[in-house]
Amino acid sequence: MAITSSTALAAIIDHTILRPDATEADVEQFCAEALQWNFAAVCVNPLYVPRVAATLRGSAVRACSVVGFPLGAAPTVLKRHEVEWVVAEGAAEVDMVISIGTLKSAGAGPIGEEVATLKAACGDARLKVILETALLTDEEIVAASLAAKAAGADFVKTSTAFTQKGATVEAVALMRRTVGPEMGVKASGGIRSFAEAMAMVAAGASRVGTSRGVALMREALFEG
Structure with missing residues (x-):
């Protein structure tokens, strides 16, 4: 996709606050910033979904929650209950973490089954599937991306930012080649500058x- 203006960049940013020490005041500040800049979403831990959904209600900015975060190691039944709760509380987007150990030991089949279960629990909410690409081989990234696509996910996503490495241009490009143009690809983890964001977009990121x-927005305005 082409980013031709700061407005276009804002429209693909998930303004993310997942720090364990984030306070209610911090979350409110992120919501205010997202409303000011017209970001795509505010992404928070489940605890803050009701507050974020209420603050953003009536705007184009979506409330987003993580599920199975950050390790992905909870059983599917618990992730499903978590999805149901955050959606009921107002989350319009859900970013779930796959079980990386399951992928490595049993292949992509169980990953696809879990994604399908959680997608059904999402209702109208969008589902993004976090692969944690830094922990995967290229073959595993391809297999997990295809499984997520076949199961109906709306996006595949690189990283939680809670492991050894975040998003890379190479991983984003591989995911985009794998899922094709019709599915979302989210780059996340360690993106700290306008130049880094643009590199991810050039590689195929749509969020x-x-x-x-x-x-990033201030840099974009300066660059423009």
């Missing part, structure tokens, strides 16, 4: 998750 959305 960028970052805690530095405001800084």
Whole structure:
């Protein structure tokens, strides 16, 4: 996709605050910033979904929650209950973490089954599937991306930012080649500058998750 203006960049940013020490005041600040800049979404831990959904209600900015975060190691039944709760509380987007150990030990089949279960639980909410690409081989990234696509996910996503490495241009490009043009690809984890965000977009990202959305926008305006 082409980013031709700061407005176009804002429209693909998930303004993300997932720090364990994030306070209610911090979350409110991120919501205010997202409304000011017209970001795509505010991404928070489940605890803050009701507050974020209420604050953003009536705007184009969507409330987004993570599920099975950050390790993906909860059983599907617990992830499904988590999805049901955050959607009921107002989340319009859900970013779930796959079980990386399951992928490595049993292949992509169980991953696809879990994604299908959680997609059904989402109702009208969008589902993004976090692969944690830094922990996967290229073959595993391809297999998991195809499984997520076949199961009806709306996006595949690179990373939680809670492991050894975040998004890379190479992983984003591989995911985009794998899922084709019709599915979303979200780059997330360690994206801290306008140049990094643009590199991810050039590689095929259609959404960028970052805690530095405001800084990116200020850089975009300066560059423009």
